[in-house]
Amino acid sequence: xxxxxxxxxxxxxxxxxxxxxxxxxxxxxxxxxxxxxxxxxxxxxxxxxxxxxxxxxxxxxxxxxxxxxxxxxxxxx
Numbered sequence: 001x002x003x004x005x006x007x008x009x010x011x012x013x014x015x016x017x018x019x020x021x022x023x024x025x026x027x028x029x030x031x032x033x034x035x036x037x038x039x040x041x042x043x044x045x046x047x048x049x050x051x052x053x054x055x056x057x058x059x060x061x062x063x064x065x066x067x068x069x070x071x072x073x074x075x076x077x
Contacts, residue, residue: 010051015077017051023067023074024049037066 024034035045039062040055047053048063055063064071 009054012075012077013054014051016054016074017049019074019076020049020063020067023064023069027067029067034063034066038062 024031029037031045031049032042035042038045038059040059044053045063048055048059060071060074064074
């Protein structure tokens with residue numbers, strides 16, 4: 001892993017959080033509604049949306065479905 005750059009992971013998490021929030025707001029949903037639809041607790045959802053936690057692939061797909069977008073849109077930097 002010679003090319004590993006921890007700062008790029010932080011940027012991806014920040015972008016994921018921004019994109020998730022934008023999709024949620026665009027869909028007219030609250031954090032609580034999206035968390036419930038995705039089957040995750042509100043605290044975990046809030047951490048993901050703030051860029052402090054990274055979801056696994058299953059949860060990423062569930063979040064995308066909950067806000068009505070493609071998972072690729074959420075991780076688009």
